[in-house]
Amino acid sequence: MTTKLTLTMEDTVIDSAKKYARDNGKSLSDIVENYLKSIAIQDDTISEISPKVTRLMGILKVPDDFDYKKELGDALAEKYK
Incomplete structure (x- = not known):
């Protein structure tokens, strides 16, 4: 379910956020x-970190398509070649 939320903040913040x-x-x-x-997830797990x-x-x-x-593997291959 989606619910409408009204926020009050400075115009410059709103303009910057909209541009972003x-x-x-x-x-x-x-x-x-x-x-x-x-931030809700962080609050739940923050004590563990x-x-x-x-x-x-x-x-x-990192880019969305980054394959760690x-x-x-490439770094280890280079190190131990």
Whole structure:
């Protein structure tokens, strides 16, 4: 079920958020919903993660099609060739 939510914030924040959403091909509602989901999940699991790791969350950005297994395999092959 979807429910309408009204938020109050500065005009400049709204304008920037709308531009970000448009540039990324998403709706502002989707971005806000996904952000709220992510912080709710973090609250549930945050006690299991060390504070140092928590501070690093979200810093590393990789492409959507990034294949870490392939990259790891390539790196290990290069190291032990």
